[in-house]
Amino acid sequence: MTTRTKAPEAPGRAPAPPAAQPWQRLHPRMIVVSVSWLVGPALPLLGAMFLARDLLNAHGWIVLGSYIVVAGVQAAHEWVRYRTTRFRITDGEVELRSGLLFRTDKSIPRDRVRSADLTANPVHRLFGLAAVKVGTGEHTARGEDDELVLDGISREQALQFRALLLNRGTPGTTPALPVPLARLRWSWARYAPLTVTSLAGVVAVVTGGSKLLDTLGLDLGGNRTARDVWSWLCALPLPAAVAVVAAVLLSLGVAGSLVTFAEAWYGYRLEREPEGSLHLTRGLLTSRSVSVAERRVCGVEFSRPLPLRAVAAGRLTLLATGLGGTGTRLTNPAQLLPPAPLDSAHQVTADVLDEASSPIAHAALRGHPRPALRRRLVRGCLLAPAGAAAPAGAGVALGPLPWWTVPLAAAVTAALGYPLARDAYRGLGHALVGDYLVVRHGTFVRRTVALRRDRIVGWTGRQSYAQRRAGLCTLTATTAAGRGAVRIPDVDVADGLRFAEEALPGLIGPFRVREPAPSR
Numbered sequence: 001m002t003t004r005t006k007a008p009e010a011p012g013r014a015p016a017p018p019a020a021q022p023w024q025r026l027h028p029r030m031i032v033v034s035v036s037w038l039v040g041p042a043l044p045l046l047g048a049m050f051l052a053r054d055l056l057n058a059h060g061w062i063v064l065g066s067y068i069v070v071a072g073v074q075a076a077h078e079w080v081r082y083r084t085t086r087f088r089i090t091d092g093e094v095e096l097r098s099g100l101l102f103r104t105d106k107s108i109p110r111d112r113v114r115s116a117d118l119t120a121n122p123v124h125r126l127f128g129l130a131a132v133k134v135g136t137g138e139h140t141a142r143g144e145d146d147e148l149v150l151d152g153i154s155r156e157q158a159l160q161f162r163a164l165l166l167n168r169g170t171p172g173t174t175p176a177l178p179v180p181l182a183r184l185r186w187s188w189a190r191y192a193p194l195t196v197t198s199l200a201g202v203v204a205v206v207t208g209g210s211k212l213l214d215t216l217g218l219d220l221g222g223n224r225t226a227r228d229v230w231s232w233l234c235a236l237p238l239p240a241a242v243a244v245v246a247a248v249l250l251s252l253g254v255a256g257s258l259v260t261f262a263e264a265w266y267g268y269r270l271e272r273e274p275e276g277s278l279h280l281t282r283g284l285l286t287s288r289s290v291s292v293a294e295r296r297v298c299g300v301e302f303s304r305p306l307p308l309r310a311v312a313a314g315r316l317t318l319l320a321t322g323l324g325g326t327g328t329r330l331t332n333p334a335q336l337l338p339p340a341p342l343d344s345a346h347q348v349t350a351d352v353l354d355e356a357s358s359p360i361a362h363a364a365l366r367g368h369p370r371p372a373l374r375r376r377l378v379r380g381c382l383l384a385p386a387g388a389a390a391p392a393g394a395g396v397a398l399g400p401l402p403w404w405t406v407p408l409a410a411a412v413t414a415a416l417g418y419p420l421a422r423d424a425y426r427g428l429g430h431a432l433v434g435d436y437l438v439v440r441h442g443t444f445v446r447r448t449v450a451l452r453r454d455r456i457v458g459w460t461g462r463q464s465y466a467q468r469r470a471g472l473c474t475l476t477a478t479t480a481a482g483r484g485a486v487r488i489p490d491v492d493v494a495d496g497l498r499f500a501e502e503a504l505p506g507l508i509g510p511f512r513v514r515e516p517a518p519s520r
Helices: 036-051 058-084 122-126 155-167 186-194 196-216 224-235 238-265 306-310 342-353 370-398 405-426 465-470 493-503
Strands: 086-089 093-098 104-109 115-120 129-135 147-154 179-183 269-273 277-282 287-293 297-305 313-320 335-341 429-433 436-441 445-452 456-462 472-479 485-492
Touching (some): 093 147, 115 155, 147 155, 179 342, 186 238, 186 306, 186 335, 238 335, 297 342, 306 313, 335 342, 370 405, 436 485
Antiparallel strands (some): 086 093, 093 104, 115 287, 129 147, 277 287, 297 313, 297 445, 313 335, 436 445, 456 472
């Protein structure tokens, strides 16, 4: 919360203050929108109550009554918020006042505004509303002082406010047309089932369904259809039953990933606006709109999980100050592209960084020393099998598993660990490509980062006991974008120091201890 006081005026002088902007209110339709989060749980609840009305007991009616009470309390709270909230944008600040019992006066100087993100869920869009989140770009911007949210204003007003905040201009100006950089290609949807999101969606549906049945106190054992399906599965041979269940879960995962892809990336557009900012718009039901000033762009991160690597595809994420890298793959505001082929990702990288070609595509990466391979072989062929044999041994001790599962688990894990360790070693690399530092590492998710060298604010070197014995260290380039750091794991100490000095001359040199020349 920011408290401001007015300076006393000089006696005998009446200065002419600037024209004050009028205070504005949220839209009254936000009262209805506020209870929209109850619609999601209410629909499956009512559907389950209707289909299983013969099995419903008093517990189910209590749950339904609780939902009605919660909806009324939420609507009353939103009415109070609507009546007590005021906001305005002046020439120098963004101001917000809210609260009934506890008043909050918040103001953010306009020159500190780093991002203005516009979001509208399906209910917002149904009523023509949107939410604008104004951020200052602080990595610790989790408190109220570093973030201001205008939730419940008209979409036209939200677009005007975002343009006004990012352009640093005045109302009434007519912006030039943006330059398109990328558009959605529906052929990219074939990569959606190759992500972890599809498996997570199946687990979420199964878990949510079981929780709903448990909340209503329903037992599927009393349902005739459920009994018939279970009896049919039990009549099949075990391999056939496992194949049927796996096929059903796989079908659900593929269908869910395609639906999720369409909802998250429908209408995807990436544009360069004339005032010098990148603007990304996407979303079918919940529209998301993110604008980032190009002077805040520090680089990109190209991530390729194992399934996407097998088909030469990956994801692209923007590294920029003032743009958090948190959130899921669907809601992360920094994600520039859905899973897409390599040529599309490299083209978007070059366009976003305003380069002739992608620094990632043409980077000749330096390899890492052999001790880095030994470290990965120890993890994959010794530590991982031991970790897999431990739960199997516990199962043998408790009785359910036979003794041979322990060596089998260790052997299978070691057989998989060796090629994965070799692949992890081949994935290590670092290089300097023009103005960019390029770093690559990882196996299950191989990440390649291209970071502008002038955005590096410091270097950190760390050594574990095993690294000290092997002559290795982990260098970390500190930056204000993304996760705040770019790691170069298991690099030779001397080579790493030379590389850090070459990347940012004058920073490491004064702290290096040079060995004296041998005397004759």
